[in-house]
Amino acid sequence: MPHDIIGWTHTIFAIIALITGSLILINPKGSLFHIRTGTIYVISMIIVCASAFLIYRVHKTFGILHFFAIISTATLIMGMTPMYIKNFKQPIVSHLSWMYWSVIGLYCAFAAELFTRLPIILNIKNNYGVFYLVVGLSTGIVGMTGSWFFKKKKSYWEVKFRKPQNKLNDN
Structure with a gap:
């Protein structure tokens, strides 16, 4: 549960990114809707990633979820780069692939965030083994489904x- 403005900012923009990312996955690519919704997704994800690093600064610990914020930031950058630098072999396929994984990564983070609450609900205290097991399983299941x-x-x-x-012109 968010405890401060950084946590609330992170949560609100993560929800916006989940909604817009899902809309992008299920709708046709390249349309004006895709571009506008994608812009909202990218801006939301920039805020989510930045706030994840700020949460790190507030709590003074760098955990596995913060490590994945670095991966998420890299995935987002790699997804947008082909749209601005056209030297890619298949720029649209590169864009779609990296952005797809950006959304799947967000789904994984969402599942991990939900299931990290499980030890609290079950009243399991100070058991990092359960925490990492639940995070690993939830992330793995979502990631494998996304991979399929x-x-x-x-x-x-x-x-x-x-x-x-x-093609060279033979004339």
């Missing part, structure tokens, strides 16, 4: 968004 969907989607994207080959 990703494999199906990536094959489709590679065909649909294939970058045209440059």
Whole structure:
């Protein structure tokens, strides 16, 4: 439960990112809706990642969830880079792939955050083994499910968004 303005900011923008990220996953790519919703997602995720590092500063501990904030930030940067630097072999597929994993990572973080509350609900005190087990299992299940969907989607994207080959003119 958030205890201060940083925690509330983190929570509110994480919810916005969950909603917009989900909308992007289920709707057609490349539309004006996709671009606008994606912009909200990216801004929300920047705030989520930044606030995660600020939470680290407040609590003076760097845990596994903060480590994943670094991965989340990198995934977001890698997802947006192909949209601005066109030197990629398949810029749209790269964008879709990295942004897909950004959303799946957010789902993993959400599952981990929910299930870290389980030891509190079950009144298990000071048991880091249960904490890491629950975080690992919830994140693993969500990540594996996301991986299954990703494999199906990536094959489709590679065909649909294939970058045209440059052909030399024989004249």
